[in-house]
Amino acid sequence: MNVATVYRLKPGWRLQWEEAQGRHVLLYPEGMVQLNDSAGAVLGLLDGERDLAAVLAALRQRYPEADEGLERDVHDFVADALHQGWIRETEAT
Amino acid sequence: MSDPRMTPRDHSVGAPLWLLAELTYRCPLQCPYCSNPLDFAAHRDELSTDEWIETMRQARAMGAVQLGFSGGEPLVRDDLEALVAEARQLGFYTNLITSGLGLDEARIVALREAGLDHIQISLQAGDAEVAAAVAGSPKAHAKKLAMARAVKSAGYPMVLNVVLHRHNIDDLDAIIALCDDLGADAVELANCQMYGWAQLNRAGLLPSRAQIEAAEATTARWRETLAARGRDMRLLFVVPDYHEDRPKACMGGWGAIFMTVAPDGTVLPCHSARDLPMRFPRVPEHSLAAIWYESAAFNRFRGDAWMPAPCRDCDERHQDHGGCRCQAYLLTGDLSATDPVCDRSPDHHLIEAARAEADGEARSLGELVSRNARESRVFCRG
Numbered sequence: 001m002n003v004a005t006v007y008r009l010k011p012g013w014r015l016q017w018e019e020a021q022g023r024h025v026l027l028y029p030e031g032m033v034q035l036n037d038s039a040g041a042v043l044g045l046l047d048g049e050r051d052l053a054a055v056l057a058a059l060r061q062r063y064p065e066a067d068e069g070l071e072r073d074v075h076d077f078v079a080d081a082l083h084q085g086w087i088r089e090t091e092a093t
Numbered sequence: 094m095s096d097p098r099m100t101p102r103d104h105s106v107g108a109p110l111w112l113l114a115e116l117t118y119r120c121p122l123q124c125p126y127c128s129n130p131l132d133f134a135a136h137r138d139e140l141s142t143d144e145w146i147e148t149m150r151q152a153r154a155m156g157a158v159q160l161g162f163s164g165g166e167p168l169v170r171d172d173l174e175a176l177v178a179e180a181r182q183l184g185f186y187t188n189l190i191t192s193g194l195g196l197d198e199a200r201i202v203a204l205r206e207a208g209l210d211h212i213q214i215s216l217q218a219g220d221a222e223v224a225a226a227v228a229g230s231p232k233a234h235a236k237k238l239a240m241a242r243a244v245k246s247a248g249y250p251m252v253l254n255v256v257l258h259r260h261n262i263d264d265l266d267a268i269i270a271l272c273d274d275l276g277a278d279a280v281e282l283a284n285c286q287m288y289g290w291a292q293l294n295r296a297g298l299l300p301s302r303a304q305i306e307a308a309e310a311t312t313a314r315w316r317e318t319l320a321a322r323g324r325d326m327r328l329l330f331v332v333p334d335y336h337e338d339r340p341k342a343c344m345g346g347w348g349a350i351f352m353t354v355a356p357d358g359t360v361l362p363c364h365s366a367r368d369l370p371m372r373f374p375r376v377p378e379h380s381l382a383a384i385w386y387e388s389a390a391f392n393r394f395r396g397d398a399w400m401p402a403p404c405r406d407c408d409e410r411h412q413d414h415g416g417c418r419c420q421a422y423l424l425t426g427d428l429s430a431t432d433p434v435c436d437r438s439p440d441h442h443l444i445e446a447a448r449a450e451a452d453g454e455a456r457s458l459g460e461l462v463s464r465n466a467r468e469s470r471v472f473c474r475g
């Protein structure tokens with residue numbers, strides 16, 4: 001996985017904090033994915049502007065206590081989110 | 094008549110996540126599998142704009158986050174844009190579930206500006222002739238195709254919904270090809286559920302086992318083709334539960350995550366429940382929270398204390414919740430019965446008989462009862 005890749009949510013999908021559920025959810029046509037804290041934090045950074053390196057840097061800053069497994073966990077999560085169709089690579093402009 | 098009876102709140106009951114707002118029963122089409130109640134013509138009252146806004150506000154405060162605007166045809170309401178704007182402001186993910194009739198480019202833009210997240214258009218068939226025979230409108234199909242293209246080019250995620258039955262399921266290959274051509278992001282290939290008008294017309298709608306198997310093979314072949322092309326169009330194939338041996342966990346359980354508000358404000362645990370011999374409470378007479386948590390109607394089939402044998406002793410009772418209450422009632426006359434789809438149900442022979450009927454000759458499209466006000470009045474209670 002290339003750390004210069006920029007990801008964004010699939011068009012029309014929305015990440016939202018749900019107070020009633022106490023978590024982030026990913027909303028899409030007639031459906032919802034209930035996210036754990038780390039998934040919500042990563043997806044919130046996949047904004048179509050930051051590349052993966054910047055996403056990792058932001059997570060390092062936010063969670064300074066995270067161990068060296070962070071990069072691998074984020075790579076695994078992004079690969080899974082791609083496979084699930086939650087996110088897309090932004091087109092090179 | 095609405096049912097005012099309330100019972101003490103059970104604090105293990107979770108919040109509703111889904112609100113289906115059936116804005117109206119009015120519709121320009123006459124599909125013979127419509128999920129609206131048979132006696133819809135007896136329910137002509139509709140909540141006002143302000144009443145819908147208050148209902149949405151209460152649902153959102155309870156935790157509902159997915160909102161479907163449905164009907165009938167929701168585009169018949171000229172306050173739809175205002176309702177969408179309010180819903181989006183409240184934080185709902187807003188879905189418009191429409192035939193596409195009543196839509197035009199200007200309205201697509203206005204809905205977009207109001208914050209609408211998604212438009213789902215239904216198609217009746219892959220070709221105009223069958224579509225016209227199903228929907229009772231010769232021009233609807235071409236209009237739907239034009240609107241599907243307009244929705245896509247306006248930047249919405251587009252889900253197409255095709256209700257499958259014995260008269261169109263053999264054309265599935267052409268139907269999927271059409272959806273691909275229209276640029277759909279996802280396609281719901283939803284075998285007709287046997288409630289309301291569909292139950293009335295069941296003998297002319299239920300596909301045979303061989304038809305289902307062929308359709309599943311077609312869907313699998315298309316998934317491979319799409320994947321090979323790198324085309325992201327999800328195909329969701331919903332098997333008719335008449336061809337299953339275990340019941341579906343209908344709506345995720347009675348009063349578990351889903352509520353429907355009917356045009357006149359009657360609050361239901363699903364869009365078919367109005368055909369049950371029960372009375373349901375209404376907004377604005379009661380708050381949505383009181384209805385969801387405390388009404389006798391919503392509490393009636395929660396948990397497992399209501400279950401008869403064989404459900405009550407079954408290991409799977411918390412997976413399928415005893416199946417569907419509407420189906421149990423429609424087939425056995427007892428709304429507390431085990432869903433006859435289950436092969437452990439003493440009434441399972443009713444399902445087997447329907448399957449045998451589907452394997453034989455069936456009613457033609459022209460013999461089905463169309464969903465319209467004239468036919469509905471036959472079912473209206475005095």
